Amino acid sequence: MPAQSSATLPSVSVVIATRGRPELLRSAVRAALGQEYAGEIEVIVVFDQVAVDPLEDVVVPAGPRALRTMSNDRTPGLAGGRNTGILAAGGELTSFCDDDDEWLPTKLIRQVQAWREDPAAVLVATGIRIVTPGRTVDRLPPERTEFAALLASRITEIHPSSFLLRRADLLGRIGLVDEVLPTSYGEDYDLLLRATRVGHILGIREPLVIIHWNRASFFSGKWQGIADGLSYLLDKHPEFAGSAAGSARIEGQIAFALAALGQLAGARSWAGRAIHHDRSQLRAYVAMAIAARLVPAGPLVNAVNRRGRGL
Structure with missing residues (x-):
C-alpha cells in the first residue's frame, strides 16, 4: 500500500469481547x-460476565493508537459484548x-487497500490460518460472496476475527449483533446474512488472521444452545425454505446437537428433515x-477440529 498519512486513512475500532482468557487476550x-x-x-476490550482488567501491562505503541477496557453493559x-464495543x-x-x-501485521493495510478498489462491498474479510495441535491449515474466502451463496453454505473461511465493516452500517442498514439469538450461537452467520442483503462481501485470499483451535470453544459441548x-x-431467515442445501446443513447440525444430548426422537426427526432436503x-x-450410540459425539468433534474443520 502506498505510504499515506494517518489523515487520509479511516480510523478503525477493534472490538474484542472476552471472558476468561487473559494470556490469549493480551496476544490478541x-x-x-x-x-x-x-x-x-x-x-x-469488553469484559463479559467477569471483572474488568485494565490491561495495564500491555504497552500501547506510540502514534495514533489507544486501548480502552470496559464491562459488557448489555445482554450477557x-x-x-460486541454491541457494547x-x-x-x-x-x-x-x-x-x-x-x-x-x-x-498487514491485515488492516490489505483490507483498506482492497476496499478502496471495491467500495461497493459491505464487509471485507481475509483468509485465516487455523492452528491446531500438530497441524496448521490455511482457509481462504471467496473473492466475492453474496446472499445466495451464504444460504447454501456458512462459508467458514469468512471468519468473524477478520470482519471489517463500516460502523454506520452496523448502526443502520445492517444492524447490531442479534442479542436475542440463543447463547449467541451463530451470531456471526446471522450478521453475514444480514450484511449480504445490502451488499457483497469482499474476500482477501491471504491468511492474515491466526485462529487458535488448540483450546476448547465456549460452545464445545453446549449442545442445547447450539x-x-x-x-x-x-x-x-425464511429464505432457507428456498435453499435445500442450506436447510439440510442446518437441520443436520441440529440433529447432531440433539443426538449428543441424548434427545433421540428429536435427533431422528431433524435428521429426517435434513435427508429429505439433501440425501x-x-x-x-x-x-x-x-x-444409536454407535459413535460418541465429543471425540468425533475433536477429531474434526484437529483437521481445521467444524461440524
Missing part, C-alpha cells in the same frame, strides 16, 4: 495495536477479533449413528 490486543497501518486504531454473552467505538470502521485469535441457536436462525447431508447420518 498486542497484535491489533501493532498493525502496520498509519491510520488511527483504538482497541476496545458474545452478542451483547460497537456503541462505544469512535472509529469510522469496526472490526472484530476473538480473544484467542491474532492478526498478522440446537436452539440454529433453530432460531432457520425461523429468522448427501453427512451430518444427518452421523447424528443417527450418535443417537
